[in-house]
Amino acid sequence: MANDDHFALRPIGVVESKLSKVKDAPCQGTMGEQEAWITIRKEVVEGMKDIKAGDKIIVLTWLHLADRSVLEVYPQDNRNNPLTSVFATRSADRPNPVGLHPVSVLEVSGDKIKVAPLEAIDGTPVIDIKPVI
């Protein structure tokens, strides 16, 4: 599954959200209160059994619509900001578009976890979940 040049990232789940367009997903730093469900794939569902309402977790997503060729951006997509190298920004466009989302768990039901705030569009792959330490 890996060679010298890449590793295969297999989603553990998917975001179900009312946000359907990238432009509806606010930038980091202007977080809303958007609720979303995460559905965990059955192959790895055993990995979520100790997650419960009230937990603070970090959801890692794969921002699948991002442009992976981008190395410099205008932060917040605002041309009044200086052109900045991507690893010094939270831009979704970057070589490996991993999103980090600190959220609260609102509810757990079967293979689904309800969280907020999660500003990711419907269908965004989830690649990992970790507790906040």
Next chain:
Amino acid sequence: MANDDHFALRPIGVVESKLSKVKDAPCQGTMGEQEAWITIRKEVVEGMKDIKAGDKIIVLTWLHLADRSVLEVYPQDNRNNPLTSVFATRSADRPNPVGLHPVSVLEVSGDKIKVAPLEAIDGTPVIDIKPVI
């Protein structure tokens, strides 16, 4: 580069560290002061130009020696702890072994970034760098 089932993660760099064995890398929560260098690949080196000494960043690694089949672990590898589902732990063994390391930038030199504390073994692939917000 992607199909329905996986995405190709291409390292942006590599950790150079005095830690050579996994057992030398302390668990989360018992952080040392280990210094390490990150060397950024030349294809993406433009993405680091605005990172400077004093910055607080999050380094994302791919814990390439992890066991990706693990869904439950004894936290801190201690059998006195209850067997816990991996997404409720910081175990390195998990389906997508992404490491999250909040670190300080000590020095930047060419394509290298010196950081601490980074408890990752020599040769660990780096997949992303983001500023702490």
